[in-house]
Amino acid sequence: MSTTEQLRLLTTPSGPQPAAADVAAVFDPARLTQARQLAGMTKTALAQHVGVSAAAVGQWESSTTPPRPDHLTRAAEALEVPIGFFALGRPYARLDASAAHFRCLRSTRASQRAKAIRFVEQIWELAYALEKRVRFPAVDLPGFRGGEPHPGEVPADPAQAAQVLRRAWQLGDGPIPHLVRTMETHGLLVTMVSFAGADTPRIDAFATSRLPRPTVVLTPDRADDVYEHRFAAAHELGHLLLHADIAPGDKQQEREADAFAAELLTPAGSIGPLLPARLNFPAFTELSLAWGVSLKSLIYRSRELGLMSEVTARRGYQRIEQMRKLGLIVAEPVTHYPGETPCLLAKAFTIAQQQGLTHTKLAGELQWRVPRVRKLLGDNDSRPELTLITTPRSAAATGS
Structure with missing residues (x-):
């Protein structure tokens, strides 16, 4: 059988899993690296599961030496992927960690960033599979054309860039009622799942424009407060417009993205005349509800626009913290605001279902497990897991 025929059989979206020997013949080293980093596993840890040396795993991933079929079988079990995941033949958009802007870059470990990057690669694969069946909105982002960024088309000044986006x-x-939904309707991929378990809040939001569709990853911990969530989304939008061709990691970039978010959500020319020059919390609360930003952001904006002194603003922050501790300020979760919850991928799948697509078929096409497909679609099974404990025959026989 030719390599082409093997690839065709291995990428068939239905049917039994391919034999390990067939996968070994068309082994893709990059897929092993992707699965390992998604699992947050080092080469040494994987080697222990498989029963080889760490050097052997390194040789597999560098294409120096191919793995044996039995090694691939044990690797698939350890990494919780189908054996076919390791095969060549499926679309794969490789992304480097230097192409993503992490909000918490300095506090995020390399392994966490690697997991995040591989997650975004899978988001692209999922979108690609769905887009073959459903027409997505065209990408409409200033400075991004033909599937790639075009530096220089957007002003470098954050406030001006935000104004350009508002016009585009x-x-x-005025206020932007549904920021995340607006981003999706203009062709951006936005996702919000716990892609790294307990590590997700440490990684925090990030974005990249180095894929055919600009992608923004928001995290569920921010979703507990719709105002923080909206600001994080606007912040990542700022990176997409301002820093598409700039290596991430500079604190100045984070400040610029914050300035972009502030101007996008509360344009100076519109919010300035409405902001009180003193700590009038009823007035600030009314503006907070109308514009979808936090009280703290509005006080910061007042100081930023020269309407309030630093001393007064600091007193305002202290007052907000006191009110929060007393339960007078309660965070609103994103679940109360459907327009701020990503839905493009889930809606695309729902439409594709009408053409006969199922979770199982999609999982077979991607060579993922069904729970992984559901997770990335934002369709996590919230039911508690039933665990059955079996009694050893010897114990049952003695009645113990």
């Missing part, structure tokens, strides 16, 4: 998306000069 015809947002006017």
Whole structure:
């Protein structure tokens, strides 16, 4: 059988899993690296599961020496992927860690960043599979054309860039009611799942424009407060427009993205005349509800626009913290605001289902497990897991 025929059989979206020997013949080293980093596993840890040396795993991933079929079988079990995951033949958009802007870059470990990057690669694969069946909105982002960024088309000044985006998306000069939904309707991929378990909050939000669709990853911990969530989304939008061709990691970039988010959500020309020059919390609360930003952001904006002194603003922050501790300020979760919850991928799948697509078929095409497909679609099974404990025959026989 030719390599082409093997690839065709291995990528068939239904049917039994391919034999390990067939996968070994068309082994893709990059897929092993992807699965290992998604699992947060070092080469040494994987080697222990498989029963080889760490050097052997390194040789597999560098294409120096191919793995044996039995080694692939044990690797698939350890990494919780189908054996076919390791085969060549499926679309794969490789992404480097230097192409993503992490909000908490300095506090994020290399292994956590690697897991995040591999997650985004899979988001692209999922979108690609769905887009073959469903027409997605065209990418409409200033400075991004033909599937790649075009530096220099957006002003370097954050406030000006935010104004450019408002005009391009015809947002006017008032509040933006549904920021995440607006991003999706303009062709951006936005996702919000716990992609790294307990490590997800440490990684925090990030974005990349180095894929055919600009992608923004938001994290569930921010979703507990819709105002923080919206600001994080606007912040990542700022990176996409301002820093598409700039290596991430500079604190100045984070400040610029914050300035972009502030101007996007609360344009100076519109919010300035409405902001009180003193700590009028009823007025700030009304503006907070109308514009979808936090009280703290509004006080910061007042100081930033020269309407309030640093001393007064600091007193305002202290007051907000006191009110929060007393339960007078309660965070609103994103679940109360459907327009701030990503839905593009889930809706695309729902439409594709009408053409006969199922979770099982999609999982077979991607060579993922069904729970992984559901997770990335944002369709996590929230039911508690039933665990059955069996009694050893010897114990049952003695009645113990």
